Amino acid sequence: MKKIFDVLLTHNEFKAEAFIKELEGKKPLFVCTIATTETAKIQGISAAGKHPEFTDYTPPADAELLLLGRCKCINGVPVTPDGIPTPALITMSALRLADIPVLVASGGLKVKPQIPFLELGGSPGEDIRTGRAVENVEEVIQRATLAGEHLAKTADYLVIGESIPGGTTTALGVLSAMGVNAKGKVSSSMPENPHELKNETVKAGLAASGLSFGSLAENPVKAISCLGDPMMPAFAGLVIGAAAQVPVLMAGGTQMTAVLAVVNALNPDVLCNVAIGTTRWVVSDSSSDICGIVAHIADVPVLAADIDFAQSRFSGLQAYEKGIVKEGVGAGGAAIAAMAKVGGAVTKDILLKEIERSYALLVGTK
């Protein structure tokens, strides 16, 4: 697979190459979109928190880590039940190495971060099995679009990431309602991807809202309202507002495909300015298929940061090579942006050294 910097041109190689070359030496703004959903508390759905109830704290803690270099709403940093630390460590390290500014945007949160954040008028999400997952979707999309329009004037391009536990299940929900078959293709923060549990959860949500596969192909707002999460309207609006003016790197794993489907249904014209940026762990994951889902939605490129923790001196980072965590908090996109901004000054090796430094400081010595 072709590489530019330490970035893999994973899907739609020609466009991917043009996209990454356009970013070279340019100044990005990183926006981290955070939200919570009760869906994350279904036992076995998400590893983005030590216990299911802790998932309410993961997004605000991730956001605090990006801005402060430490968390305030929790001790330490967010971890999986096995103690593997948040990918925000990668994001933070990449952004710091390349001196990239960060803005946090809330789509709807149970717990507010103790840092400045952009309020977009959303509320925390409900369990999608109720069929009433997100309130106020249209209004949040409008506000986020307005924010995206203004933020696009402050940077050469935007990198937009997310932190929302349970997000691949809600992604499957929205994709299903919109008629994109992603069964068995969404990723997971766990090494054993609980596809059956996700399918059952989405099936229950479709039934509760009186929907069937594809019945909302033309209605992304309702698809989010019934089966999505509050990160989505915030993220989609930011993309729509910004990509009309500047390139936008959608930084995340398979969750990005649901946002892509929403943007494609609302404003397909902006997609000529959009790419998905993720990690090698996502694109090489045999239990999911990000490129396969993207190919069913729109002709956008996928890039992947070639990050490698195999040689790390910390077992908590080596675990990423076993398929734990994989992506989140825009880790892959932030790494890509850092590499593109300063070229050879940030390679995968330099990035690993910085991540290890952060790890030693914030997590421990193992």
Added chain:
Amino acid sequence: MKKIFDVLLTHNEFKAEAFIKELEGKKPLFVCTIATTETAKIQGISAAGKHPEFTDYTPPADAELLLLGRCKCINGVPVTPDGIPTPALITMSALRLADIPVLVASGGLKVKPQIPFLELGGSPGEDIRTGRAVENVEEVIQRATLAGEHLAKTADYLVIGESIPGGTTTALGVLSAMGVNAKGKVSSSMPENPHELKNETVKAGLAASGLSFGSLAENPVKAISCLGDPMMPAFAGLVIGAAAQVPVLMAGGTQMTAVLAVVNALNPDVLCNVAIGTTRWVVSDSSSDICGIVAHIADVPVLAADIDFAQSRFSGLQAYEKGIVKEGVGAGGAAIAAMAKVGGAVTKDILLKEIERSYALLVGTK
């Protein structure tokens, strides 16, 4: 008085000239800091609302106007009791002419705007006669500083404005607590400046908090907590965070002197990167003395947009020439930034035409 573009070098001419020349052709970000205080509801204190109770709606409505070109939380636009419209019309027109991006930051609000805004963790302010005017001052300063640090990386310089009815009275409060004699020198949105009422209000606040003139010269956080308003910690933090990296134009009238005193006490080093930008109506006001107050605090320049509504075809704009409103929502600073960004493409005459267009659309035909 020397002029560059249509900007008057009002105070500290040498530095003022260097400052405006540094901004020429550069790309600013405009940040509008909004907050409310119960102090504005003292009868006769503020004209920034049709009735005192309406002052809760003025800041969010001003912010909506800047971002949307219309208000959502009220019908029409904010007006004085005599129906004279908000200076946000000037700000909006200037920013649009020069395509300057806007971010709204909340210091603490009774009524939230229906647009994206930066949440800084503050609460609405109390009447300063209680001596307990603002909560959580230190935390808001810290969060705003962090926001300022990141925003400084997204623009060549920052223009920071404010909308808070009652703000000149709280400014007098903080200045008095900090030992800057501003009695009879703060400005007013009314043609008859109610100095006595402001002095009495501040005197009551000093008494209620067991303070005397100058007793908090070294403690700006407590000065705001006792006698200030929630715009101040947000504004001061933004200045401190941003001016360490880029020039900052503090856009406002005599309220800016209180923020200046706070910044000067907390971090005087950044003031080499700071100027105050206001309107001709403020600097030529015989019932106040912005330059006199500034001279007692720090050696920063004052610039004034030479806006002139004498020849306007609308009586609601001509009223500005009689000393009504004068400044607010960063009107003067936004006009200065627009002129500096695009040079001769925005003159006082072109700006007036655009303001009249907005006026006709939003206010009426008189």
